[in-house]
Amino acid sequence: MGDIHELVIKHGREVARAMVRPEDRPLVDIAAEILADDRQHLGITYSGFCLTSLPHKKLADDAPWEKRGHQVTLLVEPGRLKVNGKMKLFGVPYGARARMILIYLQTQAIRTGRREVELGRSMRDWLTRMGISVGGETFKGFREQSLRISACGLKFFWDGAEADAFEKGGIVKRGLIFHENATDERQGSLWEDVVQLDETFFQALQDHPVPLLEEAIRQLKDRSLSLDLYVWLAYRLHSLQKPQPITWASLYGQFGAGYDQMKHFKPRFVQAMQYALAAYPGAKVEGADEGFILHPSRPPIARLTA
Incomplete structure (x- = not known):
């Protein structure tokens, strides 16, 4: 997902939109809005x-x-x-x-x-x-x-x-x-x-407050699973000391309510994760056959004052 942010930084939103698949253009829009957010309003x-x-x-x-x-x-x-x-x-x-x-x-x-x-x-x-x-x-x-x-x-x-x-x-x-x-x-x-x-x-x-970027919440306002993944990553990533593998079984247990089978859950989860990562430029998350690997990352916003 870092490629999306790099495309926006290097080429700007409109050129970046033309360089990706049509279904990925909403991800470019989210990434562009997050990168352009100078206010850095706090969410909790x-x-x-x-x-x-x-x-x-x-x-x-x-x-x-x-x-x-x-x-x-x-x-x-x-x-x-x-x-x-x-x-x-x-x-x-x-x-x-x-x-x-x-x-x-x-x-x-x-x-x-x-x-x-x-x-x-x-x-x-x-x-x-x-x-x-x-x-x-x-x-x-x-x-x-x-x-x-x-x-x-x-x-x-x-x-x-x-x-x-x-x-x-x-x-x-x-x-x-x-x-x-x-x-x-x-x-x-x-x-x-x-x-x-x-x-x-x-x-x-x-x-136990967890800081969030308000602009990210705004961008994910219609995507409840992506919101859940964003706040989960905001909590987990900055506290890691080393890479942490997360299996599909673990992800299904935490986020899979409403999905009867893993095969139905996986594509929905991957899509939701893409949106969450578009809203969190500093997140370092790597896909793997067994699930995902979380890497130590900076928090989405570093302060607890507005």
Whole structure:
């Protein structure tokens, strides 16, 4: 994937696009945007989300989600919220939109050092900043995921460590509610003015934040598996002391939920990895017959201040 970045640096975006296969041109566009990003805005996620992840697709509303990662297991359980005076069951959050919301909330919490995240009068500005147009279906999708995040219960179980701290934890304690009639800028804020993160989750985030490049998150906003791979690489690569082989069996165990067979998983994973690497120029990842080899690399962004 380093060749894509080298092509852009040497020849510029348009010439580089003409030099690659048509299906690889989106990779050139991502690489060009990342290389041109002078702002270097910071994004943040909790280390647990780098090693395991939310589902990519919708589950049954009453179905819990359990995902095993390297030395950690994530359990997300459906929850209930009162909507229009009635209690309603919400399934676990899923997909790229849920991941985007979580990264935004975690980033703001670390920037301010407070678990109360002020959203301002309109989320429209943030959605625009992320390159997401605010329309009817987009609004409904973000509202649904915000409700699922608010309702769910969250537990991380770390191998060889106490997991009781997460026993009753969630992600959001209160406030992450879209207003149904606030799709127009003149209607006021799209969300409640303040979101309060769960105290246990906030403490874990403060103790183990992982820096991300916000532009990379923007470029991968519609690709949930690529987002997962990007945050995984952001966590793993800079901490390596020597090359680390990762087998296909291990990758399938961590990222293969939803794929019945390895033969269906491999091509989807390779494609998602290409997009993740396009958004992470410093990543040194080598393909191998048995899987991939991770090499020590610099982090995607080197600072924890915005």
